[in-house]
Amino acid sequence: MIKINILVMPLLQSLLLIGSLEAGCPVYLTVSLTGKTLQDTFLEINWGPNCYGPPQWVGIYGQDPTISNFQPDLRIDGLANSTGKMITPIKLGKLHFPGGWNRQDDGDQPVTQYPTGKCLPHYVASYNGTELLTVDCLKIQPNWMAHIKDVSQMPLKNIFLPGTHASGAVVGSSSKTNSILVRDYLVAQQFDVWSQLIFGIRYLDFSIGYKNMNTENDADNFWIANENMLITPLLGILRDVRQFVKRSGEMVVLDFSSFPIGFYKHPEVYSSLFRLLRQELGDEAYRRNVSKNEHCADRNFRKILLQNKHHLVILFPSQELPYPENESNLICPPWQRFSSSFMNISQTLDYMRLLFSKKTNSPVRDDGWIFTAVSSMEQTLNAHQLLTAKQRAAVLNPKVNQWLKGPWGNNANVVAMDYFSNTNLVDLAIQVNAHKAFIMANQDYINLEILNLA
Structure with a gap:
């Protein structure tokens, strides 16, 4: 008799994941980088990567096409390539979040839980003839972390956290600023921080500037900065973050990554900012064990939430603070940072291959780490081609997103x-985290005995 032990569960799960990610032709919606205001921005359809037989046609709908035989608002025929992106003439329009998730909604009322996200009235469906192949939508994901089984037991350093760079470098959704410099080169996001969190972003990057505004409230002196210029006040953004985590129960990482204006050789300014963070976010901030030099990235967010239901991990360079503030348990040391800022596309690919492979020569260590997929204005100047922030992102983002859909995303x-x-960075992170959490939770695999009775 021959007995063979087979590790079934992870193998089966991996096959199912690979099948779900690669079978057929995934089609999804994103928001294009067009339009002077958010409402005027056009939606775009995306397909792939590496479609095995693109659909015959794709339809854009304002309602769920699976519940009735609606006619599409737009029909697109003949997607020939295996991977692609196409801007549509359909505008995003005014955003309204259902279920109590608008900023102005009553925060004392319970919000609706959306375990698999909630569609906004923008759907995309793919067909062969009349056969419906896939349906997706532009969706919000306000509490996705709470609904992935076992992900709360993973250390933060093992979770794929979708994030934004220069998170607060935004102008209002209806703003039409007359400054070309601000609109084209300094603004880095279409959605404000509240909306970013509602869509599922869980890491926020803040570059902070200080300017004395001659007011009685010192909080008015702190601003979001980008490309070494002041963009928008910080205080309202901190309050949006606090309101979101209280309403959602989700965990968010805040990274105070740079201080380009007004901080150099001014430790008292760092101290003032620290006091502002303690005042506005202290009740929601995770308190680390300073005496044990605890690394926040080693903690799983279940334990973080159990500590008086704290929801924020604040990364801050404590060495810039005077004693005793530099030993505060309110802040965590910065994580490793890597950036594609001064790289072209081929260099970015090589750099990602080095980082995400986690081979022995990779600079990534067993700690929290951040990859910032950006192309700086200076880099385009060096290439003798000055591109706007949107133009740079339109070139780089789809490439990075596609590369992460391979095995690199797991790291x-x-x-x-x-x-x-x-x-669709958030959807990608959710898929990867569900897979990783399953594998972690099933380390004691089921063994099947195959008996050879011959």
Whole structure:
């Protein structure tokens, strides 16, 4: 008799995941980088990567096409390539979040839980003839972390956290600023921080500037900065973050990554910012064990939430603070940071191959780490081609998003982008985290005995 032990569960799960990601031709919606205002921005359809037989046609709908025989608002025939992206003439329109998730909704009322996200009135469906192949939608994911089984037991350094770079570098959704410099080169996101969180972003990157505004409230002196210029006040953004985590129960990582204006050789300014963070976010911030030099990235967010239901992990360079603030348990040391800022596309691919492979020569270590997929204005100047922030993101983001859909995505920790909204980064992170959490939870695999009775 021959007995063979087979590790069935992870193999089966991996096959199912690969099948779901690669079978057929996934088609999804993103928000293009067009339009002077968010409402005027056009939707775009995306398919692939590596479609095995593109559909005959794709329809854009304002209602769920699976519940009735609606006619599409737009029909697109003949998707010939295996991977592609196409801007449609359908505008995003005014955003309204259902289920109590608008900023102005009553925060004392319970919000609706959406385990698999909630579709906004923008759907895309693919067909062969009259046969419906796939349906997807532009969706919000306000509480996705709470609904992935076992992900709360994973250390933060093992979770794929979708993020934004220069998260607060935004102008209002209806703003038509007359400054070409601000609109084209300094703004880095289409959605404000509240909307980013509602769509599922869980890492926010803040570059902070200080300017004395001659007011009685010192909080008014702190601003979001980008490309070494002041963009928008910080205080309202901190309050949006606090309101979101209280309403959602989700965990968010805040990274105070740089301080380009007004901080140099001014420790008292760092101290003032720290006091503002303690005042506005202290009740929601995770308190680490300073005496044990605890690495916040080693903690799983279930334990973080159990600590008086704290929802924020604040990364801050404590060495810039005077004693005793530099030993505060309110802040965590910064994680490793890697950026494609000064690289072209081929260099970015090589750099990602080095980072995400996690081979012995990779600089990524066993700690929290952040990959910022951006192309700086200076890099385009060096290439003798000055591109706007949107133009740079339109070139880089789809490439990085596609590369992460391969095995590299399984090794991702934080991936932060400018204009994340022209990718499906959040959906990708959810898929990867569900897979990783399943594998972690089933380390004691089921063994099947195959008996050879011959």
